[in-house]
Amino acid sequence: MAFQYQLLAQQIAQKIYAGEIHAEQRLSSLRQFATQQGTSLNTAKSCYELLEAQGLIYVKDKSGYFVQTQANSQPIGVPEHPDFQSNIREVSNLELQIQIHEAAINSQLVHLGSIQLSPNLVPAKALSRSIQRALKHCKPQDFLYSDRQGHQQLRDALAMHWAEDGFHIAPEQIYISNGCMPALSVMIQSLTAEGDSVIVPTPNYNGQLQLLALLKRKIIEIPANTEGFDLERLEQAMQFSGAKACLLTANFQNPLGFCLSHLEKEKIAQLAAKYQCYVIEDDIYAECSFSVDRPLPIRYWDQQGYVIYCGSVSKSLSSAYRVGWFCISPRLKHLHAKLLMQNVSVNTPLQLGLADLIYSRAYRQHLNQLRPTLMQQVEQYRQFIAQAFDGVDVRINRPQGSYALWLQFPQQVDGLALYYHALAQGINIVPGVLFGEDRRYNNCIRLNAGHELSEDVQQAILQLAMWVRKTLILTSEIESVGS
Template identity: 80%
Template sequence: MAFQYQSLAQQLAQKIYCGELTVGQRLCSLRQFAEQQSISLNTAKSCYELLEAQGLIYVKEKSGYFVQSQQDAQHIAVPDHPSFPSRPREVSNLELQIQIHEASANNRLVHLGSIQLSPDFVPVEALRRSIQRALKHCKPEDFLYNNRQGHPTLREALSAHWAEDGFYIAKEDIYISNGCMPALSMMIQSVSHEGDSIIVPTPNYNGQLQLLALLKRKIIEIPANTEGFDLQRLEQAMQKSGAKVCLLTANFQNPLGFCLSNAEKEKIAQLAEKYQCYVIEDDIYAECSFNAKRPLPIKYWDREGYVIYCSSISKSLSPSYRLGWFCLPQRLKHLHAKLILQNVSVNTPLQLGLADLIFSRAYRQHLSELRPKLMAQVEQYRQFISQAFQGVEIRLNQPQGSYALWLQFHEQVDSLALYYHAQKHSINIVPGLIFGEDNRYNNCIRLNAGHQLSDEIRGAIVLLADWVRGELSAEDVA
C-alpha cells in the first residue's frame, strides 16, 4: 500500500491536472494542510516535497507553496467528434486493421503504437518471489491437467481483491482465460450469432472492432467523445435496432481515456435490464486510474445478470503473462459446460503466482506505486507533444487514467499517410481511421504513453510534428 503522503500527493496532482487547482494558486501552508488532513507535519512536508519533485508545485521563500505552470499542455483543446447515424454495418478495412494491429505490437520499432507498459514498470522481483513461493507450496494435483475454469486459489484471490475495491463477484462466477481478448471472444460468441449486430461507441479500440469482424458480427456505432458516450443514443439502439449485445468500456476507454460517472454506469445497467440487452464490459484499464482508488465497473450495479465482466492484468502488470478472466452471471450459468469445453487451460504456475502476488499485497503495492508514475508520465507526454507541435493546430485528450493519447489534427491531415511515413522511420503509431467507420477519424492518431519519455521517443514525436507541419504548409502553398 502507498504511504499516506503519496496518496495525498496523488490527489493534489489530479486536482492540478484537471484544473481544479490553477497555475499560480497558493496552496495552504504545511501546518494548515496537516490540520485539514489530520496528519503529522512531517507527512504534510513529504507530500509537498513529492509534488515539488514532480514539477507540479514550487516554493517561494517566506510566501508558501504555489501551483507550477504545466507549460502549454493544459491549454490544448480536447478533440471534437462528429455525430452520425447509428445503423447496423460491417466492419470495413479488415486487412488494414490486421496489418496495423500486428505492426503496432512490433517491439523493434519505437513504442508509440500498442498500448503497453514499459518493462521498467513491471515489479519483476515481486513476481519472481510470488512464483517461487507458489511453486514451493503447490500441491501434487497442481502438476496435472488443471481446472478449465481456472485455479480456485486465483479465483478466490481475485474475488477478495475486487471486494477490497468495493464490488463483489463470487469465485464460482469467475473463469480464468488467456487474456482479455479471448474472454471477450468467448462471451460474444456465447450471447450472439454470426450476422448479429453489436452496439459499440466509437472511436473504439481497433482490436475490438477487428475481433467483431473476424467473428462475423456487425456493429452499431454510437458517438463517443472525451467525456463519454451518448446514453440516449445507446438506449435508442437497444430499443430499436434489435441488437441484444453491447461491448463497452466505462473506465478509461481506449482511445479516448474517459471514465463514466457512477450515475451513468448505473443507468447502463438499468438499460441492459430494461431491454434485456447484454453488456459485455471490458474493464481492462480500471486499475490504471490516476486516483488512489479504482473506479467501480458497470457490473457493480447489475441486478439481473445482464452485465458480463471481463478484464486482465495486461495493462496494469504485463501483457506477457496472458492472464485474464470473464465473470458469468447466474442468468448465463446454463453455458457453464459449453464454456468449460471451449476455454483453453491457463498455465497453472502463473495462476498461482498471480494469486500469491495478490494475497501477499505485492500487487496492490505495485498499483499504488504505478498510478502516480503513470499520471506524471502521461502529463509529460502531453507537455512535450504541445511543444513539438508548436504553431500547429492540434487537439489532445486528457485521460483520467490509463496511457492512451488521442491526437487530432486539422481535417486535411491524412493519418494513414502519416502512419506509413512513421513506419519508414521505424516508428509505430496507430492511425485514427481504424477506430470507426466512414474515415471519420482519419485526421487523428493514437499514441502510447506507457513507456518513459526517452530521447528516442521525443525524436519520434518531433518527426511526426515536422511531417504534419510540412503537410499543412504544402496545402497552404497549393
C-alpha cells in the same frame, strides 16, 4: 501499501494536471492542510515535500507553498467528435486492421503503437518471487491438467482483491482466460451468433472491432467523445436494433480515456436489464486510474445479471502476462458447460504466481506506485506533443487513467498516410481510421504513453510533427494555386 502522504500527494498532483489548481496558486499552509485532511503535521509536510521533489510545487520564503509553473506548459484543446447515424453495418478494412495490429506489436519499432507498459514499470522481481513461491508450495494436482474455469486459488484471490476495491464477485462466477481479448471472444460467441449486431461506441479500440469482424458480427456505432458516450443513443440502439449485446468500456476507454460517472454506469445496467441486452464490460484499464481509488465497474450496479465483467492484468502489470477473466451472473449459469468448452486453459504456474502476487500485497503495492507514475508520464507526453506541434492545431485527449493518447489534427492531415510515413521511419503509431467507420477519424492517430519519454520517443514525435507541418504547407499551397 502506499503511505497516506503519498496518496494525498497523488490527489493534489491530479488536480494540478487537470487544471483544477492553477500555476502560481497558493496552497494551504501545512497546519491548515493537516487540519483539512485530518492528518498529522508530519504527514502534511511529507506530502508537500514529495510534490516539491516532483517539481509540482515550490516554497517561497515566509509566504508558503505555491504551484510551480511547468516549463513549456500550454493550454491544449480536446478533440472534437462528429455526430452520425447509428446504423447496422459490417466492420470494414479487416485486412488493414490485421496488418496494422501486427506492426503495432513489432518490438523493433519505436513504441508508440500498441498500448503497453514499459518493461521498467513491470515489477519483475516481485513477479519472480511470487512464481517461485507458488511453485514451491504447489500441490501434486497442480501438475495435472488445470481446471478450465481457472485455478480456485486465483479465483479466490481476485474475488478478495475486488472486494477491497468495493465490488463483490463470487469465485464461482469467475472464469480465468488467456487474456482479455479471448475472454471477450468467448462471451461474444456465447451470447450472439454470426450475423448478429453488437453495439459499440466509436471511436473504439480497433482490436475489439477486428475481433467482431473475425467473428462475423456486425456493429452498431454510437457517438463517443472525451467525456463519454450518448446514453440516449445507446438506449435507442438497445430498444430498436435487435442487438443482443453491447461491448462497452466505462473506465478509461481506449482510445479516449474517459471514465463514466456512477449515475451513467447505473443507468447502463438498468438499460441492459430493461431491454434484455447484455453488456460485455471490458474493464482492462480500471487499475490504471490516476486517482487513489479504482473506479467501480458497471457490474457493481447490475442487479438482474445482464452485465458480464471482463478484464486482465495486461495493462496494469504486463502485456506478456496473459491472464484475464470473464465473470458471469447466475442468470447465465446454464452456459457453464459451453463456456468451459470454449475457454482455453491458462498456464497453472502463472495463475498461482498471480494469486501469490495478490495475496502477498505486492500487486497492490505495484498499483499504488504505478498510478502516480503514469499520471506524470502521460502529462509529460501531452506537454511534449503540444510543444512539438507548436503552430499546428493539434488536439489531445486528457485521460483520467490509462495511457492511450488520442490526437486530432486539421482535416487536411491523413492519419493513414502519416502511419505509412512513420512506419518507413521505424516509428509505430495507430491511425484513427481503424477506430470507426466512414473514415470519420481519418485526421486522428492514437499513441502509446506507456513507455518513458526517452530521447528516441521524443525524436519520433518530432518526426511526426515535421511530416504534419509539411503536409499542411503543401495543402495550403495547392489551395492557393486552385483559388
